[in-house]
Amino acid sequence: MKTTAFTKTYNKRVVLNLPELELPKGQITAVIGPNGSGKSTFAKILAGIERADDRRPVLSGVSVGYLPQKSFPFRMSTEKNILQNGNDPACASALMKALGIEALAGQSAKKLSGGETARMALCRILMRRYALLILDEPTAAMDMESTLAAEECIRRYCDETGCGVLLITHSISQAKRLADQIIVLHEGKLIEQGDTERVLASPREEQTRRFLEFFGV
Amino acid sequence: MGSSIRKAIELILSADPELLNILSTTAKVCLTSSILALVLGVPIGILLGAERFPGRKVLLVLNRTLIGMPPVVCGLLFYMLFSGVGPFRHLHWLFTVKLMILAQVVLITPIIVGVMETFVADTAPALRETTRGLGFGRLKEYRLLMNECLYSIFSAYLLSFARAIAEVGAVAMVGGAIAWKTNVMTTAIMMYTNRGSFTLGIALGLILLTLSLLVNIVLSVMQGRLSR
Numbered sequence: 258m259k260t261t262a263f264t265k266t267y268n269k270r271v272v273l274n275l276p277e278l279e280l281p282k283g284q285i286t287a288v289i290g291p292n293g294s295g296k297s298t299f300a301k302i303l304a305g306i307e308r309a310d311d312r313r314p315v316l317s318g319v320s321v322g323y324l325p326q327k328s329f330p331f332r333m334s335t336e337k338n339i340l341q342n343g344n345d346p347a348c349a350s351a352l353m354k355a356l357g358i359e360a361l362a363g364q365s366a367k368k369l370s371g372g373e374t375a376r377m378a379l380c381r382i383l384m385r386r387y388a389l390l391i392l393d394e395p396t397a398a399m400d401m402e403s404t405l406a407a408e409e410c411i412r413r414y415c416d417e418t419g420c421g422v423l424l425i426t427h428s429i430s431q432a433k434r435l436a437d438q439i440i441v442l443h444e445g446k447l448i449e450q451g452d453t454e455r456v457l458a459s460p461r462e463e464q465t466r467r468f469l470e471f472f473g474v
Numbered sequence: 475m476g477s478s479i480r481k482a483i484e485l486i487l488s489a490d491p492e493l494l495n496i497l498s499t500t501a502k503v504c505l506t507s508s509i510l511a512l513v514l515g516v517p518i519g520i521l522l523g524a525e526r527f528p529g530r531k532v533l534l535v536l537n538r539t540l541i542g543m544p545p546v547v548c549g550l551l552f553y554m555l556f557s558g559v560g561p562f563r564h565l566h567w568l569f570t571v572k573l574m575i576l577a578q579v580v581l582i583t584p585i586i587v588g589v590m591e592t593f594v595a596d597t598a599p600a601l602r603e604t605t606r607g608l609g610f611g612r613l614k615e616y617r618l619l620m621n622e623c624l625y626s627i628f629s630a631y632l633l634s635f636a637r638a639i640a641e642v643g644a645v646a647m648v649g650g651a652i653a654w655k656t657n658v659m660t661t662a663i664m665m666y667t668n669r670g671s672f673t674l675g676i677a678l679g680l681i682l683l684t685l686s687l688l689v690n691i692v693l694s695v696m697q698g699r700l701s702r
């Protein structure tokens with residue numbers, strides 16, 4: 258899958274200016290970069306929720322699933338929330354079990370804790386097969402155990418469906434565990450793209466190196 | 475004072491026919507107007523809150539102005555439209571329950587629109603990001619939005635009903651407070667007090683207060699239920 262080059266301007270400030278990008282099917286692409294570097298904006302534009310400056314779709318003809326950074330629980334039980342995205346109770350309970358929220362199935366989703374809400378939202382988006390699945394910091398609110406369980410679900414989804422996954426994360430270790438490819442954003446620009454191991458071991462750009470230093474890479 | 479209250483309670487308990495007539499007229503006017511306002515106001519409020527279109531801001535300002543409109547002004551407007559010199563005089567609606575309902579609909583629909591708009595404008599962006607992210611269509615998006623709105627619809631309705639039952643200006647102007655025909659609780663209180671007879675007024679006042687208490691109890695119970 259190829260995205261077209263585009264820019265995005267908010268209040269006369271260019272927050273994103275990206276070239277064409279290749280997002281391979283069946284692979285997980287991690288997007289890393291500091292706060293405000295444009296990761297979420299990139300995700301929203303790919304998902305068609307925001308439009309690029311020229312108002313043209315950046316990715317056309319493919320079904321995109323997008324999990325926002327902040328998940329919205331519908332006013333119904335956890336299980337019903339998940340079933341909104343495909344009436345397959347067996348699949349829903351398998352996902353809830355994998356993410357450890359099966360005991361919360363009947364509870365009102367509005368009353369879930371932050372991490373529980375994030376787990377519910379991940380189950381909900383994984384119910385359906387998309388050509389490209391964009392996850393905006395899906396594990397940011399989760400504890401370590403849930404994070405690892407979530408990563409396993411994401412990996413399995415990618416392998417079983419053969420769809421592409423774009424994973425926005427602030428965790429380099431998560432990128433290392435999950436991603437086949439890494440994209441580094443900085444101030445709205447793509448500063449590095451390549452295989453995970455290569456980018457983390459020998460970043461070509463000075464800014465990537467400085468960014469990675471914070472993580473002790 | 476104490477003896478008037480005792481007499482008022484006796485009047486309520488004796489099921490005085492005039493009192494009953496006033497109560498049934500009030501119920502007819504306020505229930506009809508509030509239900510019509512609900513049917514009109516909920517979709518308008520949801521659209522104003524959820525969609526962005528040219529002229530939306532103007533409509534919001536207009537709606538807020540209508541919320542602040544004194545009931546007598548609303549009554550005056552309908553009086554002029556339907557009185558002997560008005561364009562709708564041939565309908566002969568002046569001093570009928572019909573016109574009282576119409577005036578109240580205009581008076582309270584803006585309240586429902588306002589409550590719904592505020593809630594939806596707050597909720598819709600986050601909900602929409604999620605539903606579009608999941609790939610849901612517009613229909614499903616609106617169904618889920620309505621589902622979020624349940625408590626707001628409910629409280630908007632009770633608010634508008636409370637305003638309808640408590641206002642006196644509009645119903646007095648266009649209804650004329652005619653005994654056995656267009657007299658409602660608030661206009662009857664005024665009428666009887668002017669005549670120097672407090673008993674019926676106090677009885678009606680007690681009923682109004684009790685009703686308001688009930689409405690608020692129901693509201694607070696439902697808030698817990700419906701926000702889940």
Ligand SMILES: Nc1ncnc2c1ncn2[C@@H]1O[C@H](COP(=O)(O)OP(=O)(O)OP(=O)(O)O)[C@@H](O)[C@H]1O
Nearest residue numbers: 267268272290291292293294295296297298299326
């Ligand atoms: N609707 C908006 N209006 C104006 N500016 C915006 C809007 N949305 C985002 N921005 C700006 O665009 C820039 C990129 O925001 P974005 O949310 O994409 O960052 P991010 O990389 O996801 O950051 P984080 O790591 O904090 O999630 C930020 O400087 C932000 O202030």
Ligand SMILES: [Mg+2]
Nearest residue numbers: 296297298326
């Ligand atoms: Mg973000």
